[in-house]
Amino acid sequence: MHAIRAARPPRWKCPPGKPERFAVLTAEGVAVFRGERLVFRDVSLAVPVGGALILAGANGSGKSTLLRMLAGLVRPAAGLVLWDGADAFADLAQHGERVAYLGHQDAVKPGLTVTENLHFAAAVSRRPIPAALEAVGLEALADLPSRMLSAGQKRRLAIARLVLSTAALWLLDEPTLGLDTASIDRFGSLLGRHRQGGGIVVAATHVPLPLPGATELRLS
Amino acid sequence: MRIFWAVLARDLRLSLRHGADTLAALLFFMVTASLFPLAIGPAPDTLGRIAPGIVWVCALLAALLPLDRLFGADLDDGSLDLLLLSGLPAFGIAAAKSLSHWVVTGVPLLLAAGPVAIMLRMPQDAIPVLLLGLLLGSLLLSLFGTMAASIVLGARRGGVLLPLLVLPLVTPVLIFGAAAADAAAGGFSARPHLLLLAAMLAAALPLCPLAAGAGLRAAVE
Numbered sequence A: 001m002h003a004i005r006a007a008r009p010p011r012w013k014c015p016p017g018k019p020e021r022f023a024v025l026t027a028e029g030v031a032v033f034r035g036e037r038l039v040f041r042d043v044s045l046a047v048p049v050g051g052a053l054i055l056a057g058a059n060g061s062g063k064s065t066l067l068r069m070l071a072g073l074v075r076p077a078a079g080l081v082l083w084d085g086a087d088a089f090a091d092l093a094q095h096g097e098r099v100a101y102l103g104h105q106d107a108v109k110p111g112l113t114v115t116e117n118l119h120f121a122a123a124v125s126r127r128p129i130p131a132a133l134e135a136v137g138l139e140a141l142a143d144l145p146s147r148m149l150s151a152g153q154k155r156r157l158a159i160a161r162l163v164l165s166t167a168a169l170w171l172l173d174e175p176t177l178g179l180d181t182a183s184i185d186r187f188g189s190l191l192g193r194h195r196q197g198g199g200i201v202v203a204a205t206h207v208p209l210p211l212p213g214a215t216e217l218r219l220s
Numbered sequence B: 001m002r003i004f005w006a007v008l009a010r011d012l013r014l015s016l017r018h019g020a021d022t023l024a025a026l027l028f029f030m031v032t033a034s035l036f037p038l039a040i041g042p043a044p045d046t047l048g049r050i051a052p053g054i055v056w057v058c059a060l061l062a063a064l065l066p067l068d069r070l071f072g073a074d075l076d077d078g079s080l081d082l083l084l085l086s087g088l089p090a091f092g093i094a095a096a097k098s099l100s101h102w103v104v105t106g107v108p109l110l111l112a113a114g115p116v117a118i119m120l121r122m123p124q125d126a127i128p129v130l131l132l133g134l135l136l137g138s139l140l141l142s143l144f145g146t147m148a149a150s151i152v153l154g155a156r157r158g159g160v161l162l163p164l165l166v167l168p169l170v171t172p173v174l175i176f177g178a179a180a181a182d183a184a185a186g187g188f189s190a191r192p193h194l195l196l197l198a199a200m201l202a203a204a205l206p207l208c209p210l211a212a213g214a215g216l217r218a219a220v221e
Helices: A063-071 A092-098 A114-125 A129-135 A151-164 A181-196 B002-017 B019-040 B044-064 B067-076 B079-084 B090-119 B124-151 B158-185 B191-220
Strands: A023-034 A037-048 A052-056 A078-083 A099-102 A169-173 A200-204 A215-218
Touching (some): A023 A063, A037 A052, A037 A063, A037 A200, A037 A215, A052 A063, A063 A099, A063 A169, A092 A099, A114 A129, A114 B002, A129 A151, A151 A181, A181 A200, B002 B019, B019 B044, B019 B090, B044 B090, B044 B158, B067 B079, B067 B090, B067 B124, B079 B191, B090 B124, B090 B191, B124 B158, B124 B191, B158 B191
Parallel strands (some): A099 A169, A169 A200
Antiparallel strands (some): A023 A037
16 A cells, blocks of 8 residues: 655644645545445545645556545545645535535436536536536537537536536546547646646546646555 | 525426426326225215325325435436535435425325315315325425435335335324324314424424435445
């Protein structure tokens, strides 16, 4: 079991408004069980403001589980996850507001149109839907029932949900699955903009992602 | 609270789009209730006496139908993860789902219960009491149903397990609901029965969403 530390975990809360390089998201010695099986243990990570972390590893090495754990959906059996130096999971609902999660499922309802699929995310964040659709290049399909979308277009619709969210922590599970090269480029600029705004990206992937300067955590 | 209404709006929009599923419970209610005169015979005094029981049992069974998909579809396509990460606590999600189940299933059943009761020759002055009891009862059914649906979520034979879990829980509701209508039909006061139903609702209103929220958290893990 390998674990790396990308940066020193913070011992104090960062002063607000400073372009600090201290880690905002840290995990120390976390372990997760799925049923009876130990998925991983002793995983530590730290991601600074504007930073990116790529989770690598073979199939079944626990990348998705680690992402779900960081989202607060799966409880760690041991260890600590800190956000800005405080226990991230003290209030799960509040942690949910910090997280935008792109799972390997797109959560697209086939019976709703492309725009209607985003209504809920837009209602939560109060951001405009057309701008989000434009960011993923789906503006021409806004009124199409989403059962007509291709797999890649459904993925882009799920990415539009990230654009709508105001969360600082993006947790991405194989985000570019099914995307064409133009969409990957567009996704890269979205990631860049999110990081420039101080956001954090943690992504599980097998293919290279447009995340310059990202650290890598290899699970085994 | 804003997210609560957003969850509700999302669910109502989905129910509207899948109108057939929404209508199924209502049609089931009307069809099963109309089987009784065929099986028992149309004698007005027999039918009228058992009408409250028929309406209650049929409404209860009809309300069970959509519970299976209440969270099932959202769990299957990953939407449930996003709902739980929306910033609304899990019990808030469960409460919104209960309310949407009530609006989509409980209210139509309530509207259909009057005509069905008349069809079964129920004494007319007892019908308002029956409906009042059903108003409380349908809310209780939605709350208990949501709780049970979240508990069996992810279980392999969840659909079979669901009625076995819900029906014993709602027997007190059935007893006092039918008793209220019976009392009114017999010229007694229905007040104590209705008050007991209201007391159950007061207890279930905070407790069921809490339990359902814990069930949802466990289901996505």
